[in-house]
Each structure stands twice: as structure tokens, then as C-alpha cells.
Amino acid sequence: MAAHPATETIAAIATAPGTGGIGIIRISGPEALSLLGKIFVPRIPRTHFTSHTLYYGTIVNRHGQTLDEALAVYMRGPHTYTREDVVELHCHGSYLVLHSILRILITWGCRLAEPGEFTKRAFLAGRIDLTRAEAVIDLLQAQTEAGARLAVNQLQGQLFDRLEAVRQHLVEYLALLEVAIDFPDDDVEIFDAGQIAARLHPDVIAPLEHLIILAEQGKIVREGVKVVIAGRPNVGKSSLLNALLQEERALVTPVPGTTRDTVEERIDIRGIPMHLVDTAGIRRHEDPVEALGIERARRKLAEADLVLLVVDAQTGMLPRDCELYESVRHKPHLVVLNKCDLASEGQVEGLAGAFAAAVAVPVSAQRGKGIEALQEAIYRAIASGGEFTDQIACAPNTRHRAVLLRTVAACRRFSRAMEEGASVDLLAVEVQSALDDLGDIIGLTTPDEVLDAVFSRFCIGK
Ligand SMILES: Nc1nc2c(ncn2[C@@H]2O[C@H](COP(=O)(O)OP(=O)(O)OP(=O)(O)O)[C@@H](O)[C@H]2O)c(=O)[nH]1
Ligand SMILES: [Mg+2]
Incomplete structure (x- = not known):
């Protein structure tokens, strides 16, 4: 990757907005050191700042007036975050003071950094690849411990290393093809299509397909899933939410139509974040407020990753339950047979048997019975068949x-072309196309608009 030496020196407040113990201003670029000399007066006068050393002193404006006491560090490139010269000013955490310091830096010719610009410079300087740059933002925004762990692993190159291993195989195939193109009349077969065709799956396709599966699992670990509790009124949806949360969160009464608005809470089941949504009981109703709640419930159902359809085990399936079941059966769903304490064993078994394809879990939300088995069923439904591992190292x-x-x-096209005995020129085109795609992921050939989209997700100062 070509280095892009930046000409502009940029600065930003690197700590979060608000009041804090300390607030850090970060400066990066060719003028970083000279700016330090202009804005910072060390307690012990000196003409030279040693790299990676902390100095105590004061921050001054253009008239020499003191704005704050601070610790300052100058870090000479390339052993810095951006590979450029970097200065950090550790001031008191007053946003007002930090802003005035930033304004002074700008009057000295510094530019305010754009969101993610420090990390973008690290990427453009070749210190990190694009997957590592993306890991920085994932880490800052991680919602769960598992999500943070994935981000750290990616920052340490777990994804890059796997992609690079695959890329090296493709580079080798392309090199062989290029020699074959350059020496068409050679007696020895330089590019042995049979041999490469046998290697392509284990070397390239299988590891990439594995990464695609990990991506699906990673999305669940990072963002969680939406689990919507639905059913007709009074079957015990809110009681079930409370039982899963182990907290009296939603109102429970014997009056049908108790829940009007949706109630949302987060729980973790075996490390997977779940957004649990309790909804209004679905029925035809004249009351305009309840009708709005029911409309909202239907919308939530449409967004659900998993539906828990609650049925009253004592009354069994009424026509309204059947209608609801028809409307959710095409989605991932579980049937929760609630109020089992009021039904006989035979009743429960008969009811469970009615749902051939679906998993029906008997519980008593009121008594907290069967909740662990339900959690297990939810986990398995999300994991779709048990191949899921929440301990994945890279996603x-x-x-x-x-x-x-x-x-x-592209690899499959390459494989087919080899089978069909295509010319080495054509084979080279397919390998190159696969290589270009991999280059997009790690940032070798990524188009500018994709880079902009990646870095615009950052906050200022990172
Ligand atoms: N015996 C028994 N009663 C239950 C059980 N679960 C809920 N109930 C009772 O059923 C009634 C309705 O419970 P809710 O949790 O409010 O039902 P809901 O489905 O949220 O009702 P709406 O919000 O009106 O749609 C309450 O009186 C609960 O105490 C259970 O497992 N066993
Ligand atoms: Mg309710």
C-alpha cells in the first residue's frame, strides 16, 4: 500500500464530551511539534522535547495567558497511532477549556480533524489494514462483552491473517498463470489445472465459506436478536416477559387487554443479547388506544428474529390462536404453552402434538416453571441447529x-473455467477478480466511497 504523507496537521478533542477528570487533545501531522512549542510552556524551560516523554507545564494563548495546567507528550513518527508526529495534551476535563485550546490551535494553522481521520491516516500510512481500522470503531461501539472481544481480536489481525492466507494462495495461482501466459510454448506444463482445481476448495473456497458463516454468527453476537412475545389477550405474555427477566417489569392483571404499548427489555441468554418485546394481545377491538397497540404489536412481529407465540394451555387453541399461528409460522418461532399449572398432562401433550414442525415448550410463567427449558429452546432456535458458537474468535x-x-x-467461476479447459488468459482474469475482491476487504483496492462510508462511522478524535 502506498504511503500518503499528509501535509495538514489536524487536531481534535479525543475524550468524550462532558466533564471528566482529564480531557485529551490530540494533534497529528508535520506541524505537531512546532505547535507544541507555541501552545505549551514546560515548567522547567527547555528547547527540546524528547519523544514519548511526558512533560508538565501550562497551556497558553497567543498573548501568553495561561488557559490550563497540562501534561504534554510529543511522539515522533512513525511509532505513533497515525505514523505521523503526534502530540497529546492532557488537560483538565473541562469541555469549555478544551474548546478554547482547540480554537487557539486552529489560529496557529491546525485543522479540525474529521470523524475517524486519525484512524484513516493510520490506515493510509499502512500501519493498519482496513479490517483493523473497522475493528477500532467496533470496539468503541461494542454493546456486549462478546462484541468487544471480537473487535479486539480483529484489531489484532485475526480476520486479516485469515484473509491474507487465502490471498497468498490466489497470488500463487496467478503467478503460475502469468508464467504460463508468458511462455506459451514451454514443454513442461507450468500451470497444472488439475492440481490447482484440487487445491482450490481446501485452500480458498472452504476458508472463505467458513468466514461467511462466522459473519452470520458475529452479527448475532454483536447486535443481538429481537425476540417478540405475541398471542391473544390474557394468555400470559407479560407474565412470561417478567419470568424471563426475573423482574416485575410489565403489568399483569386478569383483565384482557392489559398491555397497550409494547414493553422492551434486554436480556442475555448464554451471552447472546436479546431484545425482548412484550406486545398487546391481538384481537379485534373497538377501543382506539388498544387498536393502536395491536397495530404496533403487528409491526414488531414483522421485525422479529424469533417469535414466542404464547398459547393458554388450559383453553387450548382457539380460532384466534390458529390465525396468529398461521401468520407467524413462516418466521422462526416457538410455541409457548403457558398456564400448564391449570391444564392436565394429557391436555398439554395433546396441544404440543398439534405443532408438528414447531417446538412447543410447556411453562407456567406465573410459577416460573419451565423457564430454563424455554431459554434453552430460544438459544437453540437462534443457533438454528446447534452449529452456533458464541465463542467465535473472528467475525x-x-x-x-x-x-x-x-x-x-469468482472462485467458483475460476473452478468451472478450469474444468472446461479454458485458456490461461481467461483463468487469470477470474483469479484476478477474486484477488481484487479480497483486496477490497483489507483495503488494498477499496473504492474511495467505501472508505468514506467506513470512516464516517467514527467519532471525532479517533
Ligand atoms: N395460573 C396461571 N395464571 C397465569 C399464568 N401466566 C399468567 N397468568 C395469569 O393470567 C392473567 C393474564 O396474564 P398477563 O401476563 O397479563 O397476560 P397477557 O397475555 O400479557 O395479557 P394482555 O396484556 O391483556 O394481552 C393474569 O391474571 C396472570 O396472573 C400461569 O402460568 N398460570
Ligand atoms: Mg400483557
Whole structure:
């Protein structure tokens, strides 16, 4: 990757907005050191700042007036975040003071950094690849411990290393093809299509397909899933929400139509974040407020990753339950047979048997019975068949996944072309196309608009 030496020096407040113990201003670029000399007066006068050393002193404006006491560090490139010269000013955490310091830096010719610009410079300087740059933002925005762990692993190159291993195989195939193109009359067969065709799956396609599966699992671990509790009024939906949360969160009464608005809470089941939504009981109703609640419930159902359809085990399936079941059966769903304490064993078994394809879980929300088994069933439904592991070490994001799918398609075209005995020129085109796709993921050939989209997700100062 070509280095892009930046000419402009940029600065930003690197700590979060608000009042804090300390607030840090970060400066990066060729003028960083000279700016330090202008704005910072060390307690012990000196003409030279040693790299990576902390100095105590004061921050001054253009008239020499003191704005704050601070610790300052100058870090000479390339052993810095951006590979450029970097200065950090550790001031008191007053946003007002930090802003005035920033304004003074700008009067000295510094430019305010754009969101993610420090990390973008690190990427453009070749210190980190694009997957590592994306890991920085994932880490800052991680919602769960598992999500943070994935981000750290990616920052340490777990994804890059796997992609690079695959890329090296493709580079080798392309090199062989290029020699074959350059020496068409050679007696020895330089590019042995049979041998490469046998290697392509284990070397390239299988590892990429595995990454695609990991991407799907990673999305669940990072963002969680939406689990919507639905059913007709009074079957015990709110009681079930409370039982899963182990907290009296939603109102429970014997009056049908108790829940009007949706109630949303977060729980973790075996490390997977779940957004649990309790909804208004679905029925035809004249009351305009309840009708609005029911409309909202239907919308939530449409967005659900998993539906828990609650049925009253004592009354069994009424026509309204059957209608609701028809409307959710095409989605991932579980049937929860609630109020089992009021039904006989035979009743429960008969009811469960009515749902051939679906998993029906008997519970008593009121008594907290069967809740653990339900959690297990929810986990298995999300994991779709038990291949899921919440301990995955690396997970491509949505952008990577789209490119991985393209890469696999290119590899399959390459494979077919080899089978059909295509010319080495044509084979080289397919390998190059797969290589370009992989290059997009790690940032070798990524188009500018994709880079802009990646870095615009950052906050200022990172
Ligand atoms: N015996 C028994 N009663 C239950 C059970 N679960 C809920 N109930 C009772 O059923 C009634 C309705 O419970 P809710 O949790 O409010 O039902 P809901 O489905 O949220 O009702 P709406 O919000 O009106 O749609 C309450 O009186 C609960 O105490 C259970 O497992 N066993
Ligand atoms: Mg309710």
C-alpha cells in the first residue's frame, strides 16, 4: 500500500464530551511539534522535547495567558497511532477549556480533524489494514462483552491473517498463470489445472465459506436478536416477559387487554443479547388506544428474529390462536404453552402434538416453571441447529460478508473455467477478480466511497 504523507496537521478533542477528570487533545501531522512549542510552556524551560516523554507545564494563548495546567507528550513518527508526529495534551476535563485550546490551535494553522481521520491516516500510512481500522470503531461501539472481544481480536489481525492466507494462495495461482501466459510454448506444463482445481476448495473456497458463516454468527453476537412475545389477550405474555427477566417489569392483571404499548427489555441468554418485546394481545377491538397497540404489536412481529407465540394451555387453541399461528409460522418461532399449572398432562401433550414442525415448550410463567427449558429452546432456535458458537474468535461484518460472497462466486467461476479447459488468459482474469475482491476487504483496492462510508462511522478524535 502506498504511503500518503499528509501535509495538514489536524487536531481534535479525543475524550468524550462532558466533564471528566482529564480531557485529551490530540494533534497529528508535520506541524505537531512546532505547535507544541507555541501552545505549551514546560515548567522547567527547555528547547527540546524528547519523544514519548511526558512533560508538565501550562497551556497558553497567543498573548501568553495561561488557559490550563497540562501534561504534554510529543511522539515522533512513525511509532505513533497515525505514523505521523503526534502530540497529546492532557488537560483538565473541562469541555469549555478544551474548546478554547482547540480554537487557539486552529489560529496557529491546525485543522479540525474529521470523524475517524486519525484512524484513516493510520490506515493510509499502512500501519493498519482496513479490517483493523473497522475493528477500532467496533470496539468503541461494542454493546456486549462478546462484541468487544471480537473487535479486539480483529484489531489484532485475526480476520486479516485469515484473509491474507487465502490471498497468498490466489497470488500463487496467478503467478503460475502469468508464467504460463508468458511462455506459451514451454514443454513442461507450468500451470497444472488439475492440481490447482484440487487445491482450490481446501485452500480458498472452504476458508472463505467458513468466514461467511462466522459473519452470520458475529452479527448475532454483536447486535443481538429481537425476540417478540405475541398471542391473544390474557394468555400470559407479560407474565412470561417478567419470568424471563426475573423482574416485575410489565403489568399483569386478569383483565384482557392489559398491555397497550409494547414493553422492551434486554436480556442475555448464554451471552447472546436479546431484545425482548412484550406486545398487546391481538384481537379485534373497538377501543382506539388498544387498536393502536395491536397495530404496533403487528409491526414488531414483522421485525422479529424469533417469535414466542404464547398459547393458554388450559383453553387450548382457539380460532384466534390458529390465525396468529398461521401468520407467524413462516418466521422462526416457538410455541409457548403457558398456564400448564391449570391444564392436565394429557391436555398439554395433546396441544404440543398439534405443532408438528414447531417446538412447543410447556411453562407456567406465573410459577416460573419451565423457564430454563424455554431459554434453552430460544438459544437453540437462534443457533438454528446447534452449529452456533458464541465463542467465535473472528467475525466478518456485513460489508466483508458481501465481498466474501463475491469472492467465492469468482472462485467458483475460476473452478468451472478450469474444468472446461479454458485458456490461461481467461483463468487469470477470474483469479484476478477474486484477488481484487479480497483486496477490497483489507483495503488494498477499496473504492474511495467505501472508505468514506467506513470512516464516517467514527467519532471525532479517533
Ligand atoms: N395460573 C396461571 N395464571 C397465569 C399464568 N401466566 C399468567 N397468568 C395469569 O393470567 C392473567 C393474564 O396474564 P398477563 O401476563 O397479563 O397476560 P397477557 O397475555 O400479557 O395479557 P394482555 O396484556 O391483556 O394481552 C393474569 O391474571 C396472570 O396472573 C400461569 O402460568 N398460570
Ligand atoms: Mg400483557
